[in-house]
Amino acid sequence: MLVLSGSTFPIQEWSELNYDALGAELKKLRENVAGVTDTVIAASDGIPILADVAKNVDPAHISALAASGLGIARQTTEVVGLGSLGQTVVFGSEGYMAVYAIGRLSLMVVLGDKGLNLGRLLHESRPVIERVGAILAA
Amino acid sequence: MRIVGNAGGLFHLRDGLVIAVDSPGSPGADTLLLSSGLIGEEDWAAALIESVETRSLQAALVARGVTPARVQDVTAAAVLDGAFAVAAGEIERHSVDESVEHPLLPASTAVAPDVLLVETASRLDALASLPFPLSPYRDRVVAVHGAEPATAEQREIVEHATGRRNARDIAFALGLGLHSVTVEISRMLADGLLEIAPPTTSFSFSHWGLTSLHPRAPREVEC
Incomplete structure (x- = not known):
């Protein structure tokens, strides 16, 4: 297995991810949903792929936390019988962290401030997840 | 409603x-x-x-x-x-x-x-009649280098004007009303304390060269 950037994911060497297309999706999400502050796309083992974050946000830390949280949530849905996992949302007094599974191989993290339009995020994120999944799979 | x-x-x-x-x-x-x-x-x-x-x-x-x-x-x-x-x-x-x-x-x-x-x-x-009308959602602002804010509120706005934030984001960061913050930012834009951030500042994408998540096709690897 080829190991790249410390990832244990099997990596295809000959094709490049379309970062521009991924970036356009993250940009659209931040523009269309009030309160979204930062976004990260990561592999589900916690290795960041693309990030649009403020200087004080470390994409590596966020990706690792998101991956572990998503893993626990996924196992919870299986053990408790809640169907398939769609997302997890952490509610803090000063903001939110939403994590979306993109298939089995990747995830998307959305950070928001305390005024985040969570309802709109849940609505807008669905097509974004679809498109990001397609770009990653291309 | x-x-x-x-x-x-x-x-x-x-x-x-x-x-x-x-x-x-x-x-x-x-x-x-x-x-x-x-x-x-x-x-x-x-x-x-x-x-x-x-x-x-x-x-x-x-x-x-x-x-x-x-x-x-x-x-x-x-x-x-x-x-x-x-x-x-x-x-x-x-x-x-x-x-x-x-x-x-x-x-x-x-x-x-x-x-x-x-x-x-x-x-x-x-808001529309101010010298620098702006959208509280669309326009993201950044402090002009060397700008000297005159009031405490202006200083706080400058501190939060990273270029990624719009007036709405700054209002939430400060816990102040959207209208008053938007008007103040508009004045500060007109006075040269702030400027509209370029897209590369508002959205700063970084990646680490990861190529693809596809499983690697079987091939000969020399060890």
Whole structure:
């Protein structure tokens, strides 16, 4: 297995991810949903792929936390019988962290401030997840 | 009445009068109260717990030393600011229902819709007539290097003007009303303290050269 950037994911060497297309999706999400502050796309083992974050946000830390949280949530849905996992949302007094599974191989993290339009995020994120999944799979 | 859009919002009406406006575009009465220092976080949390049973957050706040007049001021300001936040953004559709979703902190003095409409239109007009009219959602601002803010509020705005934030984001970061922050930013843009951030600052993408998540095709690897 080829190991790249410390990832244990099997990596295809000959094709490049379309970062521009991924970036356009993250940009659209931040523009269309009030309160979204930062976004990260990561592999589900916690290795960041693309990030649009403020200087004080470390994409590596966020990706690792998101991956572990998503893993626990996924196992919870299986053990408790809640169907398939769609997302997890952490509610803090000063903001939110939403994590979306993109298939089995990747995830998307959305950070928001305390005024985040969570309802709109849940609505807008669905097509974004679809498109990001397609770009990653291309 | 629910306004779907960006930022969108929820107008709470009682007997035909607006008693609260919740919008992701403007800090609510809770944020305004906390950031003003009228009540501390611990007292706020205790008031919230108490209000679950008494159904009156206002009474719980007054019991903790916030005068009814201050609660009235803040809740009334939040209604006006919420209406401005909804009107300044994109509106896709609206719906009216008879839900009994109670606002967290209703205004002590309800506002007639036509009064709210006139006030909101006046705020939008005033913003449009400023030397540097800006969208509280679309325009992201960054401090001009070497700028010397004149007031404490301007200093705080400069500190938060990273280029990634718009007026709405800064209003939430400071816990101040959207309208007042938007107007102040507009003035600061005109005075050369702030500028509209370039797209590369507003959206700063970084990646680490990961190529693809495809499983690697079987091939010979020399070890």
